[in-house]
Amino acid sequence: MKTSARNEFSGTIQSIVNGAVNTEVVLDIGEGHELVSVITHDSAASLGLKVGGKAIALVKAPWVIVTRADSKLRTSARNKLCGVVAYCHEGAVNGEVIIDLGQGKQLAAIITNESLKGLGLEAGIPACAHIKASHIVLAVEE
Template identity: 45%
Template sequence: MITSARNQFSGEVAEAKHGAVNDEVTLRLAGGQEIVATVTSESARRLGLASGKKAVAMVKASSVIVMVDVDVSKVSARNAISGKVTNVTKGAVNTDVTVTDDTGLAISAIITNSSAERLGLVVGKPAAAIFKASSVIVAVDG
């Protein structure tokens, strides 16, 4: 599977909470991290999302928010990965930032140059990559 999503995380479904309209699916990655996705109940059924099912979570880099000096337990987004900035590439308008946690999980974000400057993003700076469960696309083989 080849997609344009910069962030692709393979794992298996650890939990699926079924609802009338949407399901909440928790995907556990090899390093133990969890990515939470909200998908329609119809999509969860069609994809067969149940505990133990192998799946891939995808998040566009433009859907990732980068924060510094924050307690990630106090943000409303379900997905918050704390780590350090491991890459900063400034373009004409936007900056490509990578935040990597202590297990090596890397999340790419595209943010404005002014935001990168305001946050003082440099390689080695502690930061968090945050994205909503509704920003996660789930895929399975088959």
């Protein structure tokens, strides 16, 4: 499977909860990390999602909110993955931040250069990635 999403996490479906409008899916991506995705009922049905089944979470790098790990900021984003900044790359307007989540897992985020500097992000700084549940696209292998 090829996609333009920079972040791809394979995992096992831990729970599926049908709400009035959407379906909430909890995916265990290993090493104590979980991702919660909110998708439509039709999407859940067409993917054939089942507890214990496998799925892939896709997250585009610009959809990720980055904070320092010691931040007291609270967000409405359902997902929070913390690790250590592996490296940062500054572009003309935006910068790329790679957070090492451990055990070979990394997460890429695109943030403004102003935010990159303002947060003081550089290799070795503990940081967290916040991702709204509605920004996680689920896929399954056929």
